[in-house]
Amino acid sequence: MATGRTHRPATRSRGIPEATVARLPLYLRALTALSERSVPTVSSEELAAAAGVNSAKLRKDFSYLGSYGTRGVGYDVEYLVYQISRELGLTQDWPVVIVGIGNLGAALANYGGFASRGFRVAALIDADPAMAGKPVAGIPVQHSDNLEKIIQDNGVSIGVIATPAGAAQPVCDRLVAAGVTSILNFAPTVLTVPDGVDVRKVDLSIELQILAFHEQRKAGEDAHTDGTGPAAVTREEPTEAAASADQGPDGDVPAVMPA
């Protein structure tokens, strides 16, 4: 597989496949649940079921991390939780800032899934002066004038953008200039960033549109509003669209902006 074969199976590292990385959080969640129930070990079959993937894929995924299982037995839950956490970088503290404290920003601030995974909301930032000082999820909102200072003082490298579409790029530019190198973007806009900066995007309306596409397929024969294209209807198997993954850095244009 790898070209350079040194001594040890230097195979991995350069490459945990992106698809595998995207599933690690899934395994981690399932494992955490088992851990809380004090289950000591788990087989690839059981864990796969809990995570909603098939066992061959799970074993292959784990093989990229190393040989952490025991043949004939399974995986040690605690050990695996630790290894995956470490691989994902969750054994360290990640201060994040959320910019744009509207409905969505507030929801994110209140979202428990962050804190429980090593992410700490270091600050909430909004451009509206009226919001300044107002606590959301127990954290006082700060005005965006102080964005740069907040980033630097807290050593923030991950920023979450939950602003209206129009404000996203300017906010992004300021975050990057201040030192942020990873951005999670909820605004329906394509963000342009310099090399070395990572952007992931979550677009609610895109997810719905994908569902609509499949839904339309299912509807099949009947209602085809404007049937220009009869399109040999065929019920494609639903799927199992992988969890998230894909969705590169893009998106674009408003048309309508979130609150």
Add this chain to the structure above:
Amino acid sequence: MATGRTHRPATRSRGIPEATVARLPLYLRALTALSERSVPTVSSEELAAAAGVNSAKLRKDFSYLGSYGTRGVGYDVEYLVYQISRELGLTQDWPVVIVGIGNLGAALANYGGFASRGFRVAALIDADPAMAGKPVAGIPVQHSDNLEKIIQDNGVSIGVIATPAGAAQPVCDRLVAAGVTSILNFAPTVLTVPDGVDVRKVDLSIELQILAFHEQRKAGEDAHTDGTGPAAVTREEPTEAAASADQGPDGDVPAVMPA
């Protein structure tokens, strides 16, 4: 990741690849923006840039829809908007219900991106009696006792789950029993659904974890990591992998260990 069941031959009809379907909303948004600026035609190169993909991919994607371009010229914006909308099923009305009107549910109800794409929030549903009747985004919240009736009366086939994790599966079961066949899940849980039901999931903490993974990698390459060894905390080299005992005949012991 819907639930796994077996795969079936699945009649391949007019099979648009899943990867392509996932990008159509992206193109649509870019095209809509061009349309609003009254741009009549666009080349694959320009449109690709606006959507954040490369032009070869875009042309290949469009080739699955048909030959809607003109060689030597480009694509007619209005025409493409229509064709993609139709392909995605957005020329018809999709009533959706949002279940779980907490911070996130409210944010979704207020999200403009839905309405602008043929999605209509038919109802907001919450299990808390205190929420009943209270308007969110101009729509009165209804109690979940009426879930089935609401689904049926409105002919809803797409449901959005924004409840706490524990309530997601029961809500999902009720939605499906009432006739919903597509679900967008925001709760951090794997939903089990019968064949024919499509589930897509958006998990906020997973996105952040993926960013953390890459962020960690960057830090490693920047020769930052203290010094167990030469840079790289990524396990390309033994570096710290050795320290964490990743093989050893039985070495999988470290229950917890310092970073």
Add this chain to the structure above:
DNA sequence: CTATGTGAAACTCTTCACAGCT
């Protein structure tokens, strides 16, 4: 000449199936 549409090559990801530990 220009820019699309598309076979074919290159890659990536998934699934199979079984060798090899325990």
Add this chain to the structure above:
DNA sequence: AGCTGTGAAGAGTTTCACATAG
């Protein structure tokens, strides 16, 4: 025996590069 770890085959996706239509 039981279950992991993994080459190898298969499926799906992206990229290349150029024939072809306008």
